[in-house]
Amino acid sequence: MPEKKVSILTAFKTIIWPKRKLVFLGLFLIAISKAASFAAPIASKYLIDDVIVNKDLNMLKYLVAGVMLAILVQSVTSFLLTKILSVQAQYLISELRAQVQKKVLALPVRFFDNAKSGALVSRIMSDVEGVRNLIGTGLVQLVGGIITAVVSLTLLMDISVFMTLFTFIPLTIFAIIALKAFKIIRPIFRNRGKINAEVKGRLTETLGGIRVIKGFNAEKQEEEVFEVGVERLYENVKKSLTTTAFMTSSSTFLLGVATTSVMGFGGYKIIQGTLTVGEFVEFTVLLGLMIAPIVQMSSVGSQLTEALAGLDRTEELMNLNEESDEENRTILLDEVVGSMSFSDVSFSYEEDKQVLHNISFDVAPGQVIALVGSSGSGKSTIAGLAASFLNPDSGTITIDGHDLSKVNLNSFRQHLGVVLQDDFLFEGTIRENILFPRPDASKEKLLEAVKAAYVNEFTDRFDKGLDTLIGERGVKLSGGQRQRIAIARAILANPKILILDEATSSLDTESEALIQKSLGELTKGRTTFVIAHRLSTIRKADQILVIENGHILEQGTHEKLIASEGRYYNLFTYQARI
Numbered sequence: 410m411p412e413k414k415v416s417i418l419t420a421f422k423t424i425i426w427p428k429r430k431l432v433f434l435g436l437f438l439i440a441i442s443k444a445a446s447f448a449a450p451i452a453s454k455y456l457i458d459d460v461i462v463n464k465d466l467n468m469l470k471y472l473v474a475g476v477m478l479a480i481l482v483q484s485v486t487s488f489l490l491t492k493i494l495s496v497q498a499q500y501l502i503s504e505l506r507a508q509v510q511k512k513v514l515a516l517p518v519r520f521f522d523n524a525k526s527g528a529l530v531s532r533i534m535s536d537v538e539g540v541r542n543l544i545g546t547g548l549v550q551l552v553g554g555i556i557t558a559v560v561s562l563t564l565l566m567d568i569s570v571f572m573t574l575f576t577f578i579p580l581t582i583f584a585i586i587a588l589k590a591f592k593i594i595r596p597i598f599r600n601r602g603k604i605n606a607e608v609k610g611r612l613t614e615t616l617g618g619i620r621v622i623k624g625f626n627a628e629k630q631e632e633e634v635f636e637v638g639v640e641r642l643y644e645n646v647k648k649s650l651t652t653t654a655f656m657t658s659s660s661t662f663l664l665g666v667a668t669t670s671v672m673g674f675g676g677y678k679i680i681q682g683t684l685t686v687g688e689f690v691e692f693t694v695l696l697g698l699m700i701a702p703i704v705q706m707s708s709v710g711s712q713l714t715e716a717l718a719g720l721d722r723t724e725e726l727m728n729l730n731e732e733s734d735e736e737n738r739t740i741l742l743d744e745v746v747g748s749m750s751f752s753d754v755s756f757s758y759e760e761d762k763q764v765l766h767n768i769s770f771d772v773a774p775g776q777v778i779a780l781v782g783s784s785g786s787g788k789s790t791i792a793g794l795a796a797s798f799l800n801p802d803s804g805t806i807t808i809d810g811h812d813l814s815k816v817n818l819n820s821f822r823q824h825l826g827v828v829l830q831d832d833f834l835f836e837g838t839i840r841e842n843i844l845f846p847r848p849d850a851s852k853e854k855l856l857e858a859v860k861a862a863y864v865n866e867f868t869d870r871f872d873k874g875l876d877t878l879i880g881e882r883g884v885k886l887s888g889g890q891r892q893r894i895a896i897a898r899a900i901l902a903n904p905k906i907l908i909l910d911e912a913t914s915s916l917d918t919e920s921e922a923l924i925q926k927s928l929g930e931l932t933k934g935r936t937t938f939v940i941a942h943r944l945s946t947i948r949k950a951d952q953i954l955v956i957e958n959g960h961i962l963e964q965g966t967h968e969k970l971i972a973s974e975g976r977y978y979n980l981f982t983y984q985a986r987i
């Protein structure tokens with residue numbers, strides 16, 4: 410894939426132009442501030458050549474007052490610049506973060522199969538920070554610097570064309586070096602963001618999977634992976650440092666050459682009588698004013714380069730296709746009865762590796778359909794298709810007779826609920842976790858769900874009941890308790906279509922019985938696709954699909970499949986023995 414770069418022009422159009430009023434205000438302020446900065450050098454010429462020579466106390470007063478005023482103007486404008494532009498830049502950063510997060514959430518589930526969550530976090534939080542340098546002080550400083558350099562150059566030429574041209578040669582060489590350096594640095598910065606995201610991504614996983622790591626005594630391996638990551642980061646920073654160091658040292662050298670020539674030629678001209686001491690001093694100070702922004706350009710330049718590199722990555726993300734596809738998904742489902750059917754559905758995650766082959770079956774409203782079969786046979790893929798997380802390569806899935814691929818996703822998913830194996834509970838109270846899909850549910854509804862899922866059976870024993878805080882990932886709850894919270898959440902959401910991935914972990918008989926009862930409550934009246942591991946669930950199912958290698962091998966009720974003494978019979982008798 411060719412790298413897509415955000416040009417200054419695109420950045421200008423999408424970020425700077427909409428904020429033009431502020432940026433112009435910034436430029437206006439910087440122009441005033443820079444104009445005021447010329448007061449001191451010009452005044453010094455008059456101080457030396459006129460005030461001191463003529464002992465003119467009256468003029469001295471005006472001169473001092475004038476310079477004081479200019480300094481005051483400079484301080485006020487620089488304060489306003491930071492206040493207005495930096496605040497605005499931060500506001501824009503928060504707006505952009507929200508936009509990027511919204512975009513990420515709108516991407517298809519498959520996108521997340523291949524993306525590290527840590528890397529995405531970095532895209533959402535860090536990459537957009539570059540805006541600070543575009544709207545904030547970076548760009549304005551650059552423009553201000555250029556204004557100062559041009560005005561100083563004119564004034565310098567006015568004092569001595571020859572001396573100015575002589576100092577200009579090393580400065581031009583420096584400018585060329587600086588421009589070349591930016592070209593080298595930009596890809597390095599771009600890469601840095603990527604490495605940073607990868608390293609953070611892995612680190613997040615490491616910390617999240619601490620039990621597995623410690624359990625397998627695999628700390629060393631993680632340490633090594635991390636070391637390689639930070640080493641890559643170090644190498645990247647080192648590369649950019651070498652370039653910046655070269656730039657800084659060449660600037661020191663070339664500026665030194667310029668200063669020395671001013672000393673030499675200036676001294677010579679004063680002795681010759683073609684330059685006054687005041688003019689010499691003014692020249693030196695103005696030269697400083699001209700050089701400073703050119704040197705500053707190197708840091709502002711790298712800030713802008715970094716900003717654009719971050720925005721490159723943001724842009725890449727913003728250009729991805731969202732899953733909603735509203736142009737083609739035009740059917741709105743206000744009510745759902747719950748019949749679903751798969752006809753001739755095939756699906757592959759990767760080209761030429763079909764995992765489901767011509768699957769066809771019908772589910773009547775409110776039926777429980779159990780998917781059984783060996784690992785990797787395609788059960789989760791069928792459930793993913795039914796949940797509209799995946800789209801069939803060929804064939805059709807219908808909901809109440811409507812082609813699911815034409816149904817508006819939001820309108821379908823408001824009738825959908827999922828209870829997954831490792832259901833995610835987030836930091837917060839048990840109540841918040843249950844209310845999560847329906848934050849506005851009434852207290853009665855909440856309590857009904859809590860009862861139906863037998864959550865009160867354990868929360869009643871907690872001091873704070875439903876308001877007990879659960880640690881990150883619910884570590885303070887047992888597996889069975891977590892499952893019951895997930896079930897209560899689904900009961901409260903009251904979906905018409907339910908995807909249930911039954912947990913494989915075995916629980917003690919009492920918990921098991923409670924889970925069974927609550928699952929019974931949950932599946933009542935809902936079309937349920939269950940990736941079933943428990944015999945009790947499978948036995949109660951209205952329909953069982955035995956999936957092998959992406960095909961439906963057998964289909965029917967428990968009694969029917971047992972009687973036919975096929976694959977299901979073998980699976981069942983094998984499990985029953987254990």
Ligand SMILES: Nc1ncnc2c1ncn2[C@@H]1O[C@H](COP(=O)(O)OP(=O)(O)OP(=O)(O)O)[C@@H](O)[C@H]1O
Pocket residue numbers: 522758759764782783784785786787788789790791
């Ligand atoms: N995101 C993915 N990318 C590529 N291949 C995948 C992906 N998810 C699953 N597969 C492959 O598709 C096939 C079917 O997987 P699926 O998860 O549907 O099986 P399953 O029957 O649910 O297995 P299990 O009971 O172990 O969860 C497997 O061969 C698997 O390797």
